[in-house]
Amino acid sequence: MTALGARLGRLLRRPRARALPVASVQVELTNHCNYACRLCPQSRRGRDNAPLAPYDRPRGFMEPGLFREVVAQAARCANEINLSFFGEQTLHPRFEEYMRVLAGRPASLRVVLNTNLSRLTRHTFALFREMRLDDLRLSIDAATSRTYDLVRPGAQVLDLDGAPATGDRFRAIRAKAEYWFALPGHTPTRHVFPVSSANRHEMRDFADFWLPRLGPGDLILFKNVLTYGGKVDDPMIQDAPCNAWDQDMLTVAWDGRVTPCNLDTNLDLAIGSVLERPLEELFRGPERAAARARARDRDAPPCSTCRDSNNWSRNIALRQGDAWREEIALVFRDPRCGGPARPGEAPCPG
């Protein structure tokens, strides 16, 4: 047998991954948040946001029956559940109960969680390992207390033991992330740093602090800040074509409504409810095709104000063993400034 034949034989003997139509189902346990981040639509809630798109959707928590139904449906048609979309998911009063439901999922269904770390404790970190979380995504977005309070203003946070942290929020959050990264065998973790005009000067300090702490499955991800479907703005936003339809994603909001775009935080493109029709039917149905046509015509929010979509063209990942490179700072330019941001530099004047 030739080498090529042997390789082909091995490939054919491998169990095939199930061909599931939906790549990822974003599940929003809640759109409540204890922060009002500068570049998040939560900070524009209830304001006249013109000429940008509004964010005025009611707040709530996903009911247990609906959560179980979404998990059961996702297990049939999707590769992944991503607990995110909007709000801080760990604020749900039944968060622990829901994590235990996910512990019983089929092995084919990955689970991802995004968090601001504010409510995480030693107990929650143990829970993540117990329920076999596949991917944890953290947002700290700063290397100093000053910039943290500027880009992520909000409530006081809990310490590792669950008591209100005294003093500096940033230091309390950073201590928890350090604890997590030092745990042997922790869940692979994506340390996300959305770069904006307010924090780009701290990219290098962030990388230098966290790179030595990464485990083999972890990464730091620098990515350009987004408008969330034209609801916030920043001088560093870059135009990019709509790519929501390439992701094969669905998002289920806390009340069961489903949208095909992961940036549709106000649910203006909703195509139905999982309380009325199964997720797979909504994914394949005419309503999704109609929403796609509306996105193409860009005649109503959020598409009429969305100019960057999921612009991931500047994404740069650093892994264990990598070092900071000066060209990373060159990628994330603020058009109002002459060159790359330097550590300790103030944001460019507007």
Ligand code: SF4
């Ligand atoms: S144009 Fe519309 S569908 Fe496309 S990413 Fe923006 S908000 Fe989503």
